[in-house]
Amino acid sequence: MERTGSIMGGRVLSSLVPVSLGILGALIANFPVSVLGGLVPPPLLVFMPLYFWAMVRPDLMTPFWVFTLGILQDLLSGGPPGVWAASFLGAYFLIDRQRDMLAGLSGIGAIAGFAVSALAACFTAYVIVALYYWHVPPLAPMLVQLAMTVLFYIPAVFALGIIHRRLVGPYRSDF
């Protein structure tokens, strides 16, 4: 009985890991202190766990959590509300439709798959902001942010993989 409770507790905790990492990513990326003196935009750290678990464990990264992480990103980044929520949902839709293809990629291809998804999120945000302010923002800062996000994803995917195997993976007994 105790063992069953322990397993259930562990299952609940493991299901919170992807969202918790997303929240942590949003907090770190939007912490208004930059080692680089604010010369480049921060990477979209929140998008990394979002992409990773939307691809391998969509039961743990549901559209509701994607929406919540987007709202958190909006709140912390100082931008208009709903922009990143809508953008992340757009990217999630793409991941949802192309999951088999994205999950089958490896090496450079896996990074390229992430880059395409991040590009979808950034481009959606760009279009929404352009419509919101009725003014076309410069493209360069968004591209720099995209490049930073892809660059940071390379080491991050190893860490996410380890976390997935150690904390989330063992409880995947139902599929």
Added chain:
Amino acid sequence: MANGTWKIARNRGGAQLPIALLAALAVALILIGKAQNTLFDRARASVTDWAAPALQVVRAPLVGLDRWMGSIGDIFTVYQENLRLKAENARLRQWRNAAVVLDDRVKRYQLLLHAVPDPSLSSVMARVIGRSNEPFLQTMILDAGKAQGIKPGQAVIDARGMIGRIFLTGNHTSWVILLTDLNSRIPVNIEPGNAQAIMAGDNTRAPSLDLLSQNVTLKPGAQVVSSGDGGLLPPGLAIGTVVADPAGGYRVVLLADSTSSEDVNVVDFKLKTEQPPAASPNDLPATAAGLPPAAPPPAAPTVAPIVMPPTVKPAPVPTAPFTATPPAAQNGAPADNGNE
């Protein structure tokens, strides 16, 4: 990195909301935010107030690291920098003398012309505790808020010039929208020539100038200052210098560097409400319609100037500012000479 090894879970749970519904909610949030952003701003200000102590603690070592790394590069250029600063200091001393003389002259002219004195400016000093450089937003967070008298719309300056405006205030923190931000629009004057323009940020380091008059040609190096139009910002705040934009038009190289500012002043600009002029008999509707003016009420001495014939001039009455000015100052001599 090899995603091919991942097993994909097919069960997404039955409780999740459809993507379309959440996307519609996000769009609704965007539209609500466009119409009324108070709720979201209040939440954001609360988060910043709550996180302010942590920001101050984390920022201190990073600022130290930043200064240390910056000083490494300065070691190799310290001699040339010293020579340059000496030359610049000599030039600035000459300009300071000229400015003191001109300031005194302007004050005397204002006195002679009975000019309206410049509105009083008070300021609150605040420390920068955070900077946000997002692709669509460039902001700064200060450690002063409503408790220190900070209000949205106030100008933020450092020792070199204007940095931005307050756009959100918490109890002990406030957010600054930088002049380079996409949403920044400032009415400016360009000297010499007194050309009027709107300086618009576009998330680049040099905001663009939208000239109000199409037939104005600006010279690179012209000074850009705030015009004070609209009464939101005080006039004459130093902003930057004009440079030609290779793509056409003009841009402004800002004097202040928002990436290195540590202590800033939030300027509280109290523009006095302009009183409408007193109505003359000709302005009264009855007189304008050709009707005889109404008889003044018997016990109302305050309306006497209205029925006064226009040819009668009231005797000039000296007002308080002029009687309070020492005669020595009116002659252009320093006020403390009167003690001798």
